[in-house]
Amino acid sequence: MDNKIAAVTMRNITKRFGPTLANDRVWLNIYRGEILALLGENGSGKTTLMNMLSGIYFPDEGEIAIDGRPVVIRSPKDAFDLGIGMIHQHFKLVDVLSAAENIVLGLPGKLDLKAAAKKIREICAAYGFEVDPDQKIYDMSVSQKQTVEIVKVLYRGADILILDEPTAVLTPQETDKLFAVLRNMRDDGKAIVIITHKMHEVEALSDRVAVLRQGQFIGDMPTGTTNAQEMTNMMVGHPVTLNIERPEPVNPKPRIEVKGLTVRDVEGTLKLDDVSFTANSGEILGIAGISGSGQKELLEAIAGLQPVEKGSIEYIADNGQREQLLGKDPLAIAEMGVALSFVPEDRLGMGLVGNMDLGNNMMLRSYRKGRGIFTNRKAPYKLAHQMVDFLEISTPSVETPVRRLSGGNVQKVLVGREIANAPSVLLTAYAVRGLDINSSYLIYDTINSQKMRGVAVLYVGEDLDVLLELCDRILVLCGGRVSGIVPGRGAKKRDVGMMMTKLGGNSHE
């Protein structure tokens, strides 16, 4: 490998954001015919580094060479001209246009959709993609949209591809497909960089790993010569244990009983169809499913945020008293004495206010406390200080707007506030999405400690490995219906994956 000329050489790259050093004299080589996994915790500078390669940021110091020739990348267009294409976490597609239209959008020359479609089909055939050039984006699943993004950069002649956490939104089956085409592209001599947090994906896919920590380049090695434990230690900087605990539930009793829950969205599409289950105290009930299978609606219905067509959601207190939660808003539910905490999927869009500081965000749950027209500002700031210590939130101060924090720290603020409420029911949606290993394990521990307190936890997750390790029972949703409920201990990943795509999976129908 050493005698190959690197497709990309990044030398001594430094990037500052104000006082924060996002990249500190990073050296990185990217080779053709190789899949490089770029590893690092949140805020370690992976995305920043790749953004400089794709022309979104400009480095403060250092130089970049393509095929040994120094270049200056000032804009995404420069990057494209050099054959560098990046697939971002958030897709940049126009919903009302077709795949082909999106792919040729912005390209110079005459618009010839037929020729474009033909070329798209060729690309698809070459690497094993499945894209219908005439399909509209709004009709596509997340995985199809991602495919369009990849085809888009290939269409423009990119031979250096960067993928930022491409599997975060995919099912296991879709992930396998994606990996297959990435391998095809590698064998075709393209250079591929994949940013990910998931160790088993790194091991399954990459040829080489490079680790960043706190903006610095820690090291790189062939994937075959290392293992998950070693990579994790390098990322974190000290040894960590990679096991998720799963204590036995203590004295589980029904806490939330959902019967025949049916939800339609504003357009009348069925989002939840006759969903029934019971969540027990002292137990983690995992909820698995392809994204958009009704997880969001289910949690929001329980939290009092989602209008429901029919069904029943009952809260069963410790003394056996039943309360109907349907038709009540979050305030009414809280006033009934039901301590319900909710960690929503969209942290800054729903759970927190990005422009407010930590203290003010803590106040969201508590500002009504106390009589009089004024808010008590001391208590929430005190709570914020406690949370910063307890959950090791890294923030300049409790007066920092939360949108300035990294994803993991934002999530800690949200989870911290929600558990500070001493809940009896805890709803979490994608609690570790985008979080690094250290933060993820801290969140698992926190959720486990809530379970041991006797809280009924609903854990909507996307990483099946984690669901299988963490949850006592797993409810699988498929297209808004309950595909089955399996015990977490002993369930097979393959079976749960099947249940996600087909009602009842293989074994039940």
Add this chain to the structure above:
Amino acid sequence: MNKKTKTPLFHVAKRAALPWYRAWAIRGAALLLALVLCGVITSLVTGEDPFAVYGAIWKGSFGTTRKFWVLLQNIAMLLCVSLAVTPAFRMRCWNLGAEGQALIGGLACAACMITLADKLPNWAVILCMVVSSVLAGALWAGIPAFFKAKYNTNETLFTLMMNYVATQLVAFFCVVWESPKGSGTIGIINPKTNIGWLPQFAVQKYLLNVLIVAVVCVLVYIYLNYSKHGYEIAVVGESERTARYVGIKVEKVILRTMLLSGAICGLAGLLLVGSTNHTLTTTIVDGRGFTAVMVSWLAKFNPIGMIFTSFLLVFLGRGAGEVATKFGLNRSFGDILTGIILFCIIGSEFFINYEIKLTRGAGKEG
């Protein structure tokens, strides 16, 4: 690719939060730059001595005691309307109807002064004026707010259109109440009896307005920053979804805040008609409803900061007028100077949020 790539000379990078004194230093430098620029342009275009022009701008506001009080009065009225729009703005609800809301408040005030003058004692007339002005202003903001809360209509267009309705209503009543007959204007209301004229403090005609607005300013500041309502406004403004998530009734907050916004506008109308002018015309609010938008934004919706921004705008406006009369220039020249100064001040915000970094080894071909 054979073309030579040049390293750019500089690039723009986002700054971390600046300490307040450095931010103000940048703003101060912008003001200084603006003054120098104004001076250069003045001497180039008109041949006048720039320092004489600066002097005229200064004299426009501080030349005589009377001018000084007019300055204070204008600041107070502009600030009052700005304070009115600010709660709505903090909620990201763009109330552009302050002009109409103040005008309709003034109309209600004038209506009480004219129709109740010979029916009720003076104190009762004044009480009616206060109540009806505030309610009228609140109603004028409440109508668009109701439709926004209920049907999510666009408050910007709705409030803007309500301005025209208010102007036409006032035009109509100017004819109904015209005095003397045939003039089409109302003239001074109750010139002999002074019924419904708000009392004067310490013989200074404008002191009452200034004091009332100062109190309102402090109250709005406290309301927005320390009350539960103020917190709800901030949350709704930042994210409606988060507000619903914590059980805030968004519709109620929108309605309540807009009613408050309109009520303060109504108060401004009361002061303009009942205290300052003792008459009603369609132009009595004098565009303050729109200038207030700028005042509020420039101060980043901070009521205390708005004292300074409204001072700045009124000061520049009066200076522009003085320059025009003193040097026999077109009034527009004064406006040009105002424009230059505002451009520099607003532009300076860019340098507070971003910095220009020189690239190392710039100019070298790579």
